[in-house]
Amino acid sequence: MISATVTGHVWSTRRIDGLPAGALLEVEVDGTSGSRLIAFDVLGSGLGERVLIAQGSVAANWFVGTPPPVDALIIGSIDPDVSG
Amino acid sequence: MISATVTGHVWSTRRIDGLPAGALLEVEVDGTSGSRLIAFDVLGSGLGERVLIAQGSVAANWFVGTPPPVDALIIGSIDPDVSG
Amino acid sequence: MISATVTGHVWSTRRIDGLPAGALLEVEVDGTSGSRLIAFDVLGSGLGERVLIAQGSVAANWFVGTPPPVDALIIGSIDPDVSG
Amino acid sequence: MISATVTGHVWSTRRIDGLPAGALLEVEVDGTSGSRLIAFDVLGSGLGERVLIAQGSVAANWFVGTPPPVDALIIGSIDPDVSG
Amino acid sequence: MISATVTGHVWSTRRIDGLPAGALLEVEVDGTSGSRLIAFDVLGSGLGERVLIAQGSVAANWFVGTPPPVDALIIGSIDPDVSG
Structure with a gap:
C-alpha cells in the first residue's frame, strides 16, 4: 500500500456506467516529488x-457485487501521532 | 486512478482479435514530465x-463479456472548474 | 518480489471493513533512493x-476467504548472512 | 496501453512449460529514455x-485456455501516418 | 516481460505458508540503473x-493448485547470442 495526503476533490459528471457513488480524491503520494493519483474514498477523508x-x-474487488473500474481505494486514515 | 489530458488519437488497423470497437486515445499523464499512455475511450473524449x-x-473487466486486452480505460471526464 | 527494510509501524484506527487483523509496516525498498511503501505483515517482522x-x-489472494484490500504482503524475512 | 518500437527479437530455448508458440520481441517504450521490455507477439510485427x-x-487472459505466464502482449500495430 | 541478469540468491528461512519450494533469485533489470527485484526460479538459473x-x-497463476504469493517468475533463459 502507499501513504499519501489528500490534496483535493475531483468531480467527474460525465462518466462511464459502473462507477459507484462516493468521492474521488486527489492525493499526493508520500516520499515522492509530488507524484499524484486519484483514489476512491468511502471514509469521508478530509x-x-x-x-x-x-x-x-x-x-475494485473490495466492492460488493460487480467490481467497478476503480484501481485505487483509500482503505484507512493514518493515525497522525504514531506512524514511522 | 490517474488524471491526464487527451493529446491525440491512435489508429491501429492491424490488430489482434478481441479489441472492442471504440477509440484509442493518447493521453499525457498530469504531474509527470510528459509521460504518455494510450487509453481506451467509450465517452467520446476530445x-x-x-x-x-x-x-x-x-x-478490462469493465467490458461486458470476455474481458478484452485493454489495460487503461477512460472512466470519466474531469469537470474543469472544481478539480483539486 | 522486492526486498526492503522495515522502517516503522503504521496505525490506522479509522479504516474500511475487510482489512484483516495484523500489522501494517512501513518499509524502505532496497536499491531505491528511499522509496517507501506499506506492507501487511503476519510474521511479526521487526x-x-x-x-x-x-x-x-x-x-490479497494469499488470505483465506474473501481477499482483503491488501496489495503488499511481507512473505518472508531475508536471512541476513547469505543474500546476494 | 503503451506505444513502443520493436528493437529486436529475444530467443529463449530453455523455458518453463506453458509459454505458447509465438515471438518474444524486445521493444523500446515511446516517450522514455530507452526503457525496454519484452512483449509476446502474434501479429508478426517487424x-x-x-x-x-x-x-x-x-x-495473459487474451489467450484461449489456461492463461500463460505472459504479462505484455502486442495488441496492434500503430498506423504510421495518423497517430497523435 | 523484462530481461534481467541473475545477481544472487536470497534465502528466507522464516516465511509465510504457501511459498512453494524453489529458488528466490535476486536479478538486476536490464536497461535500468541497477534496479533489482527478486524472482522465483524453477529453471535452476545461474x-x-x-x-x-x-x-x-x-x-502466481502459473503454479498448479492455489496460486502462491509470488509476483515475479523467471519464465526462460535468454539465449546469449541472438537477443536484440
Missing part, C-alpha cells in the same frame, strides 16, 4: 488528511 | 480534455 | 529487519 | 514497427 | 545468466 491506499484489482 | 483513467485488469 | 514483499493481487 | 502493448494479467 | 521474467498475478 483535505490534508494522511491516508492509506491500496491499488490495482484489489481496490 | 483533444485537450482532462480525463480520469483506470489501469490494469479493472479496465 | 524494525530494521530485511524482508521479502509480494505486491498486487497475489498479496 | 523491426522498427510501432506497436501497441497491453500489460499485466489482461495480456 | 549467477550472471540473462533471464526473462513475468510479473504480477500471471506469475
Whole structure:
C-alpha cells in the first residue's frame, strides 16, 4: 500500500456506467516529488488528511457485487501521532 | 486512478482479435514530465480534455463479456472548474 | 518480489471493513533512493529487519476467504548472512 | 496501453512449460529514455514497427485456455501516418 | 516481460505458508540503473545468466493448485547470442 495526503476533490459528471457513488480524491503520494493519483474514498477523508491506499484489482474487488473500474481505494486514515 | 489530458488519437488497423470497437486515445499523464499512455475511450473524449483513467485488469473487466486486452480505460471526464 | 527494510509501524484506527487483523509496516525498498511503501505483515517482522514483499493481487489472494484490500504482503524475512 | 518500437527479437530455448508458440520481441517504450521490455507477439510485427502493448494479467487472459505466464502482449500495430 | 541478469540468491528461512519450494533469485533489470527485484526460479538459473521474467498475478497463476504469493517468475533463459 502507499501513504499519501489528500490534496483535493475531483468531480467527474460525465462518466462511464459502473462507477459507484462516493468521492474521488486527489492525493499526493508520500516520499515522492509530488507524484499524484486519484483514489476512491468511502471514509469521508478530509483535505490534508494522511491516508492509506491500496491499488490495482484489489481496490475494485473490495466492492460488493460487480467490481467497478476503480484501481485505487483509500482503505484507512493514518493515525497522525504514531506512524514511522 | 490517474488524471491526464487527451493529446491525440491512435489508429491501429492491424490488430489482434478481441479489441472492442471504440477509440484509442493518447493521453499525457498530469504531474509527470510528459509521460504518455494510450487509453481506451467509450465517452467520446476530445483533444485537450482532462480525463480520469483506470489501469490494469479493472479496465478490462469493465467490458461486458470476455474481458478484452485493454489495460487503461477512460472512466470519466474531469469537470474543469472544481478539480483539486 | 522486492526486498526492503522495515522502517516503522503504521496505525490506522479509522479504516474500511475487510482489512484483516495484523500489522501494517512501513518499509524502505532496497536499491531505491528511499522509496517507501506499506506492507501487511503476519510474521511479526521487526524494525530494521530485511524482508521479502509480494505486491498486487497475489498479496490479497494469499488470505483465506474473501481477499482483503491488501496489495503488499511481507512473505518472508531475508536471512541476513547469505543474500546476494 | 503503451506505444513502443520493436528493437529486436529475444530467443529463449530453455523455458518453463506453458509459454505458447509465438515471438518474444524486445521493444523500446515511446516517450522514455530507452526503457525496454519484452512483449509476446502474434501479429508478426517487424523491426522498427510501432506497436501497441497491453500489460499485466489482461495480456495473459487474451489467450484461449489456461492463461500463460505472459504479462505484455502486442495488441496492434500503430498506423504510421495518423497517430497523435 | 523484462530481461534481467541473475545477481544472487536470497534465502528466507522464516516465511509465510504457501511459498512453494524453489529458488528466490535476486536479478538486476536490464536497461535500468541497477534496479533489482527478486524472482522465483524453477529453471535452476545461474549467477550472471540473462533471464526473462513475468510479473504480477500471471506469475502466481502459473503454479498448479492455489496460486502462491509470488509476483515475479523467471519464465526462460535468454539465449546469449541472438537477443536484440
